[in-house]
Amino acid sequence: MKRPLFLSLLAATAMAATPGLAQEAGAAIGGTGLPADGIWIMNTLLFLMGGFLVMFMAAGFCMLEVGLVRSKNVSMQCTKNIALFSLASLGYYLIGYTLMYPGDNWMHVGYLANFNPFAQLEAVGLADGADAADYASTGSDFFFQLMFCAATASIVSGALAERIKLWPFLIFTFVLTAVIYPIQASWKWGGGFLDSEYGFLDFAGSTVVHSVGGWAALAGALLLGARAGKYRDGRVNPIPGSSMPLATLGTFILWLGWFGFNGGSQLAMGTLGDAGDVSRIFTNTNAAAAGGVLAVVLLTQVLYGKVDLTMVLNGALAGLVSITAEPLTPSIGVASLIGAVGGIIVVFAVPLLDKLRIDDVVGAIPVHLFAGIWGTMAVLLTNTDATLMGQVIPIAIVGGFTFVASFVVWLVLKITLGIRVSEEEEMMGLDAAEIGIEAYPEFGKASQY
Amino acid sequence: MKLIIAIIKPFKLEEVREALTAIGVQGMLVSEGKGFGRQSGHTEIYRGAEYAVTFVPKLKLEIVVSDALVATVVDAISTTAKTGRIGDGKIFTLDVEQAIRIRTDETGPDAL
Numbered sequence: 001m002k003r004p005l006f007l008s009l010l011a012a013t014a015m016a017a018t019p020g021l022a023q024e025a026g027a028a029i030g031g032t033g034l035p036a037d038g039i040w041i042m043n044t045l046l047f048l049m050g051g052f053l054v055m056f057m058a059a060g061f062c063m064l065e066v067g068l069v070r071s072k073n074v075s076m077q078c079t080k081n082i083a084l085f086s087l088a089s090l091g092y093y094l095i096g097y098t099l100m101y102p103g104d105n106w107m108h109v110g111y112l113a114n115f116n117p118f119a120q121l122e123a124v125g126l127a128d129g130a131d132a133a134d135y136a137s138t139g140s141d142f143f144f145q146l147m148f149c150a151a152t153a154s155i156v157s158g159a160l161a162e163r164i165k166l167w168p169f170l171i172f173t174f175v176l177t178a179v180i181y182p183i184q185a186s187w188k189w190g191g192g193f194l195d196s197e198y199g200f201l202d203f204a205g206s207t208v209v210h211s212v213g214g215w216a217a218l219a220g221a222l223l224l225g226a227r228a229g230k231y232r233d234g235r236v237n238p239i240p241g242s243s244m245p246l247a248t249l250g251t252f253i254l255w256l257g258w259f260g261f262n263g264g265s266q267l268a269m270g271t272l273g274d275a276g277d278v279s280r281i282f283t284n285t286n287a288a289a290a291g292g293v294l295a296v297v298l299l300t301q302v303l304y305g306k307v308d309l310t311m312v313l314n315g316a317l318a319g320l321v322s323i324t325a326e327p328l329t330p331s332i333g334v335a336s337l338i339g340a341v342g343g344i345i346v347v348f349a350v351p352l353l354d355k356l357r358i359d360d361v362v363g364a365i366p367v368h369l370f371a372g373i374w375g376t377m378a379v380l381l382t383n384t385d386a387t388l389m390g391q392v393i394p395i396a397i398v399g400g401f402t403f404v405a406s407f408v409v410w411l412v413l414k415i416t417l418g419i420r421v422s423e424e425e426e427m428m429g430l431d432a433a434e435i436g437i438e439a440y441p442e443f444g445k446a447s448q449y
Numbered sequence: 450m451k452l453i454i455a456i457i458k459p460f461k462l463e464e465v466r467e468a469l470t471a472i473g474v475q476g477m478l479v480s481e482g483k484g485f486g487r488q489s490g491h492t493e494i495y496r497g498a499e500y501a502v503t504f505v506p507k508l509k510l511e512i513v514v515s516d517a518l519v520a521t522v523v524d525a526i527s528t529t530a531k532t533g534r535i536g537d538g539k540i541f542t543l544d545v546e547q548a549i550r551i552r553t554d555e556t557g558p559d560a561l
Contacts, residue, residue, distance in 0.1 A: 305494075
């Protein structure tokens with residue numbers, strides 16, 4: 001006799017809410033495990049693969065931003081993205097990596113590493129042995145962590161688009177990636193005080209990466225001001241983006257890259273447990289993105305009578321940011337819900353920023369800062385090692401440090417070089433004013449303002 | 450010779466073109482534009498903010514014909530471009546002082 005539908009739904013929800021309700025007890029496989037060399041190689045492999053997936057998120061950010069700005073600013077956005085990624089690569093090598101991972105080389109233990117420029121990899125062929133025999137190759141560690149640093153910088157470029165000067169932006173990026181990001185990241189991932197004193201949990205960086213990008217973007221947006229005409233006459237005037245396909249493509253690319261972002265943050269794949277965990281992380285990451293999308297699809301349909309694609313794209317990313325602090329322990333169902341809440345937050349945060357007259361072109365602040373804070377708090381839902389104060393206080397500390405440091409840098413740049421193009425240049429478009437290369441030279445531009 | 454300027458709804462282009470070539474029109478220029486008349490636009494919502502889309506996409510056809518053909522052309526356009534709903538467009542006729550075919554230097558009605 002068929003079960004009534006609602007009982008089946010109830011059972012399904014119960015199953016979804018209880019992680020690890022397996023059919024059989026955990027099966028031992030071979031029982032021997034990999035030799036130490038094998039584990040080291042597998043960990044290294046995880047970092048390398050995760051790393052190049054995260055690298056491709058740079059393409060994702062680029063396409064997303066390009067799609068949401070007007071045609072006359074597209075080349076500038078492309079230039080910013082490829083340049084900031086390269087600057088991050090340089091800055092992290094020069095200063096950032098050792099600032100973030102001092103090992104024992106602290107100036108003030110747990111707070112500030114010694115200045116130790118020029119990151120060094122292990123010798124060719126590992127001739128001098130491995131730096132960390134129980135971990136992975138230094139090259140793979142550097143490579144992987146560099147990508148996270150670059151991702152943080154990418155977040156900033158979207159919010160500040162269409163009216164910022166190129167060179168001050170690049171200078172800020174260098175300071176962010178070489179100094180600001182590594183210092184706060186050392187407090188958590190470098191073994192610093194957030195980790196040791198607060199037991200702060202942030203698996204792949206909802207706070208350390210995403211909210212940091214968001215705070216830096218917010219500081220910049222406040223000092224930069226809104227785009228011309230955005231809030232004219234006391235109204236909020238939409239400035240539609242130039243390419244929905246590119247924006248969507250960018251979002252899908254980010255989604256893909258996030259498997260590396262979260263999955264690689266397991267930091268190990270040489271044991272059964274780790275392999276299983278990376279699998280959970282990939283799955284939960286996907287579920288959260290989907291949850292974010294669906295929440296926004298439904299919510300914008302209800303609120304606005306039409307599904308807003310650009311908000312849906314933000315919803316996917318907000319979902320991904322939300323799960324980033326704890327992609328391992330939730331069940332698929334809970335991960336979906338965590339992502340969905342991220343999506344809901346974005347739908348309300350975007351108009352809120354407009355109300356405050358903070359012009360964020362792509363929704364970077366709602367997605368990375370707001371959802372980043374939510375994601376960091378959501379750790380409490382499924383990870384019993386997390387404590388309320390152990391999450392809240394680090395969020396505030398990282399936020400305070402990043403916002404103030406970024407604000408100071410932006411302010412100095414504003415006073416010295418100026419960070420905003422002239423009104424005429426803004427009308428002309430940054431491609432013409434700053435880059436000298438039109439993105440779509442054959443297309444008519446008569447209808448743009 | 451007269452210049453006939455017709456503003457029509459974009460999806461009507463093929464129908465109008467077919468009708469015109471059927472009555473002997475040998476050339477025309479089409480440009481894309483936006484406009485409004487008494488058909489006002491509508492409101493959209495982009496990322497939670499409403500905005501008025503006042504301009505509606507239109508096509509402008511420019512056709513120069515000899516005086517004898519004007520009435521038929523205007524009638525053909527009017528009939529095929531009509532949907533009966535707001536925004537069907539307008540037709541204007543202007544005098545043409547001179548016409549020249551660039552390739553052969555012909556002038557006047559021979560240039561059409």
